[in-house]
Amino acid sequence: xxxxxxxxxxxxxxxxxxxxxxxxxxxxxQLAKQNANVHRADFxxxxxxxxxxxxxxxxxxxxxxxxxxxxxxxxxxxxxxSREYKYAAARxxxxxxxxLQTKAExxxxxxxxxxxxxxxxxxxxxxxxxxxxxxxxxxxxxxNAAYLEGMGTSTDLVDAELNLAKVRIERMQAAYNFDLxxxxxxxxxxxx
Numbered sequence: 001x002x003x004x005x006x007x008x009x010x011x012x013x014x015x016x017x018x019x020x021x022x023x024x025x026x027x028x029x030q031l032a033k034q035n036a037n038v039h040r041a042d043f044x045x046x047x048x049x050x051x052x053x054x055x056x057x058x059x060x061x062x063x064x065x066x067x068x069x070x071x072x073x074x075x076x077x078x079x080x081x082s083r084e085y086k087y088a089a090a091r092x093x094x095x096x097x098x099x100l101q102t103k104a105e106x107x108x109x110x111x112x113x114x115x116x117x118x119x120x121x122x123x124x125x126x127x128x129x130x131x132x133x134x135x136x137x138x139x140x141x142x143x144n145a146a147y148l149e150g151m152g153t154s155t156d157l158v159d160a161e162l163n164l165a166k167v168r169i170e171r172m173q174a175a176y177n178f179d180l181x182x183x184x185x186x187x188x189x190x191x192x
Contacts, residue, residue, distance in 0.1 A: 001126055001175050002182070008116045011189045015112045018190025022108055025101045032097045036090035042083045048072035112188050119181035122174050129171040136164040 016022065053067040076083070143160040146152030186192045 001123060001178050005120070005123070008113060011116060011185060012109050012112050014191055015108050015189040016105060019108050019188065020190060022101070022104055023190075025097070025104045029094070029097045029101050032090070032094045036087065036094050039083070039087040039090045042076075042087070045073060045075035048074075108188065112185065115181055115185045115188055119178055119185055122178040122181060125174045126171060126178065129167060129174060132167045133164070133171060136160070136167045140164050 049069075049071050051067075051069045054064075140157075140160040140163075143152055143157045147154065147157045183192065
């Protein structure tokens with residue numbers, strides 16, 4: 001069981017940067033923004049520039065110019081509002097993905113907090129079980145001394161041994177749960 005554990009904010013910050021789900025949603029948001037940019041480009045004019053020249057004009061008539069330059073311009077004035085609809089749909093997709101990203105960030109932060117609190121509870125449980133183990137060991141020592149002096153029965157001694165074994169098993173279970181939730185926390189934070 002680890003004694004020094006970072007704060008909840010530390011794990012939430014790491015999860016905000018490294019969680020695979022959040023990274024996936026961020027990539028979808030970037031794709032949606034690029035899609036909106038593509039549809040916004042339909043409102044811009046298309047400009048083409050071309051040029052050419054001849055470096056060696058052997059056997060070429062004098063009517064052919066040595067250099068040629070051209071510019072083309074294309075702009076749609078009206079296309080039945082399809083550009084506007086496509087762009088509006090792309091912007092709505094961006095808004096939906098951004099809302100999904102915000103919700104995913106909150107969900108991951110809540111998940112990290114929940115797992116962190118469970119892990120801390122098991123660490124605190126281990127601390128309280130340590131006191132129970134000390135008490136059970138002292139109780140066993142007292143029952144063993146009483147049995148050796150003839151003041152106690154073997155049943156009392158066996159009950160004390162079973163009680164100590166039960167408390168040790170509880171500690172192992174709490175330590176196992178602590179490690180399990182630590183692994184879940186690291187996984188949720190994206191640093192497993």
